[in-house]
Amino acid sequence: MTDIETILARVDANLPSSLETLFELVRIPSISTDPAYQEPCRKAAEFLAHYLAGFGFDASVRDTTGHPMVVAHHPGHSPDCPHVLFYGHYDVQPVDPLALWSHDPFEPAIREAENGEKIITGRGTSDDKGQLLTFTEAVRALKETKGGLPVRITILFEGEEESGSPSLRPFLEANRQELTADFAMVCDTGMWDAQTPAICASLRGLVGEEITIKAASRDLHSGGYGGVAANPLHVLSDIMAGLHDETGAVTLPGFYDGVDETPSDIKAVWDELEKSQSSFLSDIGLSTPSGEKGRSILELLWARPTAEINGMSGGYTGKGFKTVIAAEAMAKVSFRLVGRQDPQKIRDSFRSFVTSKLPVDCSVEFQAEGASPAIQLAYDSPLLAKAKAALSQEWPKPAIVVGGGGSIPIVGDFQTMLGMESLLVGFSLDDDCVHSPNEKYNLTSFHKGIRSWVRILMAVSDENVPGST
Amino acid sequence: MTDIETILARVDANLPSSLETLFELVRIPSISTDPAYQEPCRKAAEFLAHYLAGFGFDASVRDTTGHPMVVAHHPGHSPDCPHVLFYGHYDVQPVDPLALWSHDPFEPAIREAENGEKIITGRGTSDDKGQLLTFTEAVRALKETKGGLPVRITILFEGEEESGSPSLRPFLEANRQELTADFAMVCDTGMWDAQTPAICASLRGLVGEEITIKAASRDLHSGGYGGVAANPLHVLSDIMAGLHDETGAVTLPGFYDGVDETPSDIKAVWDELEKSQSSFLSDIGLSTPSGEKGRSILELLWARPTAEINGMSGGYTGKGFKTVIAAEAMAKVSFRLVGRQDPQKIRDSFRSFVTSKLPVDCSVEFQAEGASPAIQLAYDSPLLAKAKAALSQEWPKPAIVVGGGGSIPIVGDFQTMLGMESLLVGFSLDDDCVHSPNEKYNLTSFHKGIRSWVRILMAVSDENVPGST
Incomplete structure (x- = not known):
């Protein structure tokens, strides 16, 4: 023996x-x-x-x-x-x-x-x-x-x-x-x-940011100001929409620095595993992976970084309607990190991106949430x-x-x-x-x-x- | 006499x-x-x-x-x-x-x-x-x-x-x-x-719509699903961002049907009036009209139609952070109408626009709010x-x-x-x-x-x- x-x-x-x-x-x-x-x-x-x-x-x-x-x-x-x-x-x-x-x-x-x-x-x-x-x-x-x-x-x-x-x-x-x-x-x-x-x-690591876009000094009536006054919800939507390109990739400059491709032997194993995971999406009522195109579900989850809006609010959100142009709008955004992505660099890049997209008369406030590589x-x-x-x-x-x-x-x-x-x-x-x-x-x-x-x-x-x- | x-x-x-x-x-x-x-x-x-x-x-x-x-x-x-x-x-x-x-x-x-x-x-x-x-x-x-x-x-x-x-x-x-x-x-x-x-x-007239975008059958943890599951807040942001082009014009097909140019003599008077209105924007903390480029404030307010987000919400919006991918996201949108714009056609065009932008696995619900020409x-x-x-x-x-x-x-x-x-x-x-x-x-x-x-x-x-x- x-x-x-x-x-x-x-x-x-x-x-x-x-x-x-x-x-x-x-x-x-x-x-x-x-x-x-x-x-x-x-x-x-x-x-x-x-x-x-x-x-x-x-x-x-x-x-x-x-x-x-x-x-x-x-x-x-x-x-x-x-x-x-x-x-x-x-x-x-x-x-x-x-x-x-x-x-x-x-x-x-x-x-x-x-x-x-x-x-x-x-x-x-x-x-x-x-x-x-x-x-x-x-x-x-x-x-x-x-x-x-x-x-x-x-x-x-x-x-x-x-x-x-x-x-x-x-x-x-x-x-x-x-x-x-x-x-x-x-x-x-x-x-x-x-x-x-x-x-x-x-x-995956995590970087969280809460951003608040502000425009006019107070809530405005959309009859009296609509079409003239900047609308923070539009600005926020534009910025959020700009976080991804049409391939599902995150657009922040330098975002993929430190993200390595998964070795092909590992990927091949994951591709095999994925065949046995057919109910992963159907269990939650979905049929098709969103996110970066051309990547398997397991690769997306385990080896690719993300930008996700976790919450968003602004203006009137109760029952019925109020024709208001809100003075501010808020989003909570988180980034899942992989490889050697630097949480602080991702945060800085996001803040620069948002600031660069701000129209005239709009300002932004950032609130940092957790950061882990x-x-x-x-x-x-x-x-x-x-x-x-x-x-x-x-x-x-x-x-x-x-x-x-x-x-x-x-x-x-x-x-x-x-x-x-x-x-x-x-x-x-x-x-x-x-x-x-x-x-x-x-x-x-x-x-x-x-x-x-x-x-x-x-x-x-x-x-x-x-x-x- | x-x-x-x-x-x-x-x-x-x-x-x-x-x-x-x-x-x-x-x-x-x-x-x-x-x-x-x-x-x-x-x-x-x-x-x-x-x-x-x-x-x-x-x-x-x-x-x-x-x-x-x-x-x-x-x-x-x-x-x-x-x-x-x-x-x-x-x-x-x-x-x-x-x-x-x-x-x-x-x-x-x-x-x-x-x-x-x-x-x-x-x-x-x-x-x-x-x-x-x-x-x-x-x-x-x-x-x-x-x-x-x-x-x-x-x-x-x-x-x-x-x-x-x-x-x-x-x-x-x-x-x-x-x-x-x-x-x-x-x-x-x-x-x-x-x-x-x-x-x-x-x-101006008014058409209101509340839209709700739905994806997964329940809220998801962004660690377990981020990068794979469709995020209704992203979908909603994309759709909202697509409502205007880079000139500030509304992109809905047929939106400007029935919108006439203001006669030049009226416009000339408004341009004169506007010179006396220097504090209109500064009173609310703004300096520059947003909306359609190349139009005066008074024309934008009195003679041009708009699309405005009046409210938006989804996901976690309380204090702190929750790494959630929401099952749904909501926006309240209103259109100010001018001229002979048809409220029902505007509503139909908006609904078609939203539906045409829906990614796979996402659905939308519409709730009609007021409609007046x-x-x-x-x-x-x-x-x-x-x-x-x-x-x-x-x-x-x-x-x-x-x-x-x-x-x-x-x-x-x-x-x-x-x-x-x-x-x-x-x-x-x-x-x-x-x-x-x-x-x-x-x-x-x-x-x-x-x-x-x-x-x-x-x-x-x-x-x-x-x-x-």
Whole structure:
């Protein structure tokens, strides 16, 4: 038996106790958003710290102004081996409406689904208690088999992910040195489907702007002034209409600086995936992708930047009619960013664009909203290649690289505050009912998830994987 | 002395009694909008009926569901002489805030203004009691001098003009035959300035449309769908931006059908007038007319049609930010019409335009709002020419033909319900403070206003002036 086969055999042998740990953790109703569950949250943190200490971690429960963090450290086999920060969260969503659950959400069990699949039922089995344990149980198997770890590991478990993570940034700020590793691993995402593991290599960034166009010093009657007085709603419509050209591309000068074409091998995989996504648009009553022409849905969502109007208002919008020329009109606009697009440059370009389009007598006020760059794990990064190969060995189908259309705050914070890239790998499935009644986690997700992390940790231990490229 | 000089001398001699009649009428606080003044409103109507009967009118107070109408008839010198309907209103605006009045609003007096001008002070002296009496006192002088009238006259005085005229249309409808004349005369408008009388020959019409653009079946998160799902706010902005071309002209097919160029002599007068209107835009914080390029402000307001967005909304418009792609977006659009533009054709053209611009997967709903054609007294109409000549004989400067940017409902109703054109002549001035504290009417407006109507009535009696052309 090879080294890795020995460890995987240990994972298999450990499964009953892995499940027992998961069950114990799920039984703790650590609902972070409800103050009535403050004690269970602390109990879950203490359970995890005790559990990690049980196989050699220097683990502690760390107070915050909200629910506590769990931080744990384990050295690697040598001082120069890679250092991994693993992130997960022990808090769960509320369980209302309880009547819709087939079983007690806090009494986990292995049951058989309608499709014959074995599933672990209960709140948090998938999001994120089951997922975080796939990582730690892999570490336990490694430790039990080899007596040490191939990588240095720092663990950060949060208890407020389901309630906006208010304590996270201050905690990262205050413990920057302790928490900074070579890269982060996060197990809070999903598989493409039950056969196909996925690595999320990109998340779009975001820049928001609220703009207000002003013209006359007061609202005017359109009988007395229509045709003569500048109408801010026309000016705003003109400017908004000018944000895109006829191909759907964004017209802001320099907008596509730092936007790379997706490698053709990745694109080819996405094109294949898209064939299985026929209901993506029909589910929301649409038939055809809008946006940049000539690009697939998945490319548009994962690898292309956007300009979107999120809100617009001005003049009279109530029932009936008022023949008013409004003194001002407002729009909220956001840009989803990819690659190396610079949020500040995008903001500046937008403001210059708007200002350049202003007719005489009109003025504009800008209000900056959030600005975060895109997250992009380089497609040629060794970390990605190793994780992909490792996952592909474990699952029936090869691992694929996907993206995310929105942002995951923790990943942005790791990048901007701690300078770390994140490897996002997870084993949840679309039908896991996370945040809903009857949450479940497939037994296969749990078992092969643990085995997957063993393979990934062994793979990345080969050499010190570089962080950013 | 010529015939007309005899009558004008009678007007001059009558002035003390004309003023006494005005004072008596102003002393009646006929505030139509306030239920506490129901009795004074009736009293004003009765006063007027009695007054008209005093010089030969068959006058009656006619009940409505609101304040009563006064209707009075006087035959002309022959059965085939022109028949004029004269309209005015005896109700007045409230007087709050009373503290801002220098004198009791219902105790009229002749006072000297700061510029040395003699003014008649009191609520309603200008709007519309003083103005309506300029007409009836002219008729009285004619009657007293000649023993008869050169035209047949029907008088309609309303008591709800300042509160939306709820009874007017039903009353016109119910008394169509009695009230239909060859044309109407209305004294409820103003002079261009204290030396220059004005005839309002055109009022813009109006078509309103509310449109709602719909795309996805629900609001979407812009992270998960941005760049792929159609955004109704973009579609709406594009459509709204497309309503005008770069010259400011409206792009709807057929929009300018029925829009005539203003005769060059009228335009030349307007260009002269505009030189005295330097503060029109600066008063509202603007410096440059928007709208169709190459046209003067007065032409844009009085003789050119418009398309205006009066309101627009969609998506998230509250405080902060929400990265939403709205399922729908709404705009309220109105068109000011001139000349012979057909409201229904404009509505149809707009709807076709919007529908033709709809991208795939988007739908639109239309909600029709008011539709009224423009009012246009033909610039070459004999009625206009006679009135202009008559006024020019009375005042220091020649009469000018002006337009109105908005609509005056009664004039539209006379046109659409009774098929009559209206001659709008009035003697109020911009500083009359109508609807405000310290309302006044210049003694010159009152005195020369009466003389003006004598001249106009004599002029139009020459022959049967045609109505519509």
